[in-house]
Amino acid sequence: MVNEAHPVLTGPALWSAQAHMPSVLGRQIIIERAQGSYVFTADGQRLFDGTAGLWHANVGHSRPELAEAAYTQMQRVETYHIFGRYLNDRAVELGEVLAGLSPIANPKVILNSGGSDAIDVACKLARRHWQAEGRRTKTAILSREFAYHGLHAYGTSIAGLQFNRDGYGTESLVPETARVSAYDINAVEQTVLEIGASNIAAIVAEPIQGTGGVNPPLPGYLEGLQRICRENDILLIADEVITGFGRMGEMFATERYGLQPDLITFAKGITSGYAPLGGVLVSPRVWERFYRDTDETPVFRHGATYAGHATACAVALRHLDLLEEEKLLPRVKELEGALTEGLKSLDGLAGVAETRVAGLLGGISLREDLSAEALTDALIKDGFITRPLRGNTVQVSPPFITTNEELRELVGAIEAAVVAQHGGR
Structure with a gap:
């Protein structure tokens, strides 16, 4: 019998996808609106969507067209x-x-x-x-x-x-x-x-x-x-x-x-x-x-x-x-170069094992003493959505409409989070 004080009794009726439910109960982030490359949570936080949802929001969110x-x-x-x-x-x-x-x-x-x-x-x-x-x-x-x-x-x-x-x-x-x-x-x-x-x-x-x-x-x-x-x-x-x-x-x-x-x-x-x-x-x-x-x-x-x-x-x-x-495919090629350059700057960080880029898909593999899940949680607090994947990897795959400045800010936030989590460069 489930204890009545257990959060499962007060959590949403919705069963989250791909989730270990005891780990996410009480920690769910509810998105209530979005615009362009940003989403906004029910408690008012603005987050840069560094993963384009589940790899799909290529032209950004809430396009009137x-x-x-x-x-x-x-x-x-x-x-x-x-x-x-x-x-x-x-x-x-x-x-x-x-x-x-x-x-x-x-x-x-x-x-x-x-x-x-x-x-x-x-x-x-x-x-x-x-x-x-x-x-x-x-x-x-x-x-x-x-x-x-x-x-x-x-x-x-x-x-x-x-x-x-x-x-x-x-x-x-x-x-x-x-x-x-x-x-x-x-x-x-x-x-x-x-x-x-x-x-x-x-x-x-x-x-x-x-x-x-x-x-x-x-x-x-x-x-x-x-x-x-x-x-x-x-x-x-x-x-x-x-x-x-x-x-x-x-x-x-x-x-x-x-x-x-x-x-x-x-x-x-x-x-x-x-x-x-x-x-x-x-x-x-x-x-x-x-x-x-x-x-x-x-x-x-x-x-x-x-x-x-x-x-x-x-x-x-x-x-x-x-x-x-909007010539977004040529834009992806431009962003690929910018993402490659940005992630290469992380290669020398303590805690980073390897970075990989193909098109507008980036992966940052972390060393064993740094958790991709913990890093992505920290980035949420800083206003950026990334995602932990197999191999202790952080996913970066922003919308095609992302600006170079937004990409630099995302990479900078990742660098700062790695340094903070690892305790130095």
Whole structure:
């Protein structure tokens, strides 16, 4: 029986995501409004959003252009489903725009409600593809150590973060998954050999590992992954939920790294978080079998109530226009240089083990005697939101509209917090 004095009885009814509840009760920070690169708490504190929410607030918060797009669409039709014969005009329009932006030539576009949905669909489609091809042993989905691919059943099963896999009574919620090395391409090749290419449907990889610690790929790694997939007839799924729509200074990270995946998952940046939307770009190699006009053509059973939600699609279309109108992708490249320079200045600090930057994603790995969680808590008090990640890493991923001065202030606050926490330079 819970003691009546326990804070669980006086805390909010809302169950916080990804939280050890006894640790956060009484410490929750309630955001009640936001503007640009800043959020404001219920008790009046102004915080610089150094993580762009969960990597998504790329154009900043409370943009009237996106609110107007949603309002206007809802007055026409809030949404209509896209099952069977039915479509809505905004989903059709967005599909055409995404096909034009896609690094995959002549893709089909599957829309759903977010990144976890997208991963679930992509992994199922990879398996369905090989079953339709008559290669029924190709069922295993491989993913990388330290990978994060959402928390639906498939995302949980292919997670490379063990704490996201534990506690469900089985090694993998969905069977036939395995992890490969995040850095050593020769070790990846060995794992593929051990499992057998005839048993592997796909390899899933984030071009830049996000939640795993902001880990850019080592030179040649992604290219090697693509080569292994091509040589062994394995589908390559690029998880661009974080990196898609500009965070690498290109529309997609696969363009930056010269990759040609079979499937690309996306979410967050397509609407800057203004509406829940995600999806999958599908190459002709995969989609053509499901479009042939024959008696043997299979059906791929995908879809959710809010797949292709008209209002979410209207917001996405206006957001993609904003990226172009405000030249935010070139701006990301400028900010990447400024962030690289800023984080390099932290490399000499006692307590800092390493800094990493790719696009507008930064990671600061701390030494064992300094806690990333304690540091990010201290930064909140100083007016800056950052986030602790795996590997005792502090995440920095501000909105694309961030100014150079705001970036300097953020880096300066991190430096001051490291010095204060560590007791000197």
